[in-house]
Amino acid sequence: MIISLELDSETPLYEQLRNQIVIGIAMGTLAEQERLPSVRQLAEDLGINTMTVNKTYALLKQEGYIVIDRRHGAKVAPRAAVGQEPTEQLxxxxxxxxxxxxxxxxxxxxxxxxxxxxxxxxAYQT
Amino acid sequence: MIISLELDSETPLYEQLRNQIVIGIAMGTLAEQERLPSVRQLAEDLGINTMTVNKTYALLKQEGYIVIDRRHGAKVAPRAAVGQEPTEQLxxxxxxxxxxxxxxxxxxxxxxxxxxxxxxxxAYQT
DNA sequence: TTTTATGTATTATATATACTAATACAAATA
DNA sequence: TATTTGTATTAGTATATATAATACATAAAA
Structure with a gap:
């Protein structure tokens, strides 16, 4: 999956990264149960700090988009049941x-x- | 128009204020050409600083949602023509x-x- | 003319956030 | 044992947010 960050953007790096991963999951670029790169690997690839990637992963975990297993790292969370009501936030x-x-x-x-x-x-729901 | 700010929110005050004014314009609570409160008045009503309100007005002006005349203060901008294409940002x-x-x-x-x-x-387009 | 009200600019301060950096730790695998 | 995983800690720097106290130019109103 290709990720491009704008270093001069007003949007924080960890948020840009979070958004692109969310879109990647929804579009199927990141398949269900697929493993994400390690925080160190992704930080090196993107040329940013390890803790910035870690902040992204922690956020995605808290939002329920990924699941983190200390043994195997971060994975895309299992699909939610279809037919859900929109969140108030959404x-x-x-x-x-x-x-x-x-x-x-x-x-x-x-x-x-x-x-x-x-x-x-x-492609997420199809 | 009723505006309620959450002081403990992660969203900056000037951005909360901007969002509520945008929604107010779209829903017709703020009519076309209607005058907005002065920065001092609104700041006093909301219990926040004058410059915070001024930052909101400057942002809304830059985005084209309001027009600022030094004589009469800030007004809701004239309506755009309908049938526009969605912005890339949108x-x-x-x-x-x-x-x-x-x-x-x-x-x-x-x-x-x-x-x-x-x-x-x-009610904006009707 | 004087007064008042408008948005705006300036300077300063305090606080929070964003990002980087260098380590270190617990857990689990090879 | 050695390696890799996410995570925690501590520190430092830069930027953003919000407040505060003034001041200015402009233009309407008294």
Missing amino acids: THQLQLIIAQAAIQGVDQSRFQTLCGQIFAKM | THQLQLIIAQAAIQGVDQSRFQTLCGQIFAKM
């Missing part, structure tokens, strides 16, 4: 995005189409 | 949210329904 994030879209002049049908296109790229 | 934000939703087990139809419900609350 609903709030979506509300903010839709508010911005509406103000910027993106109408609902265009927005829904975009959602469909993005969902089509997510 | 697309990326949406991609991340959909990735999280997919992993959490929210299927596409449920997600689309939620989008529709949120859009229905946005």
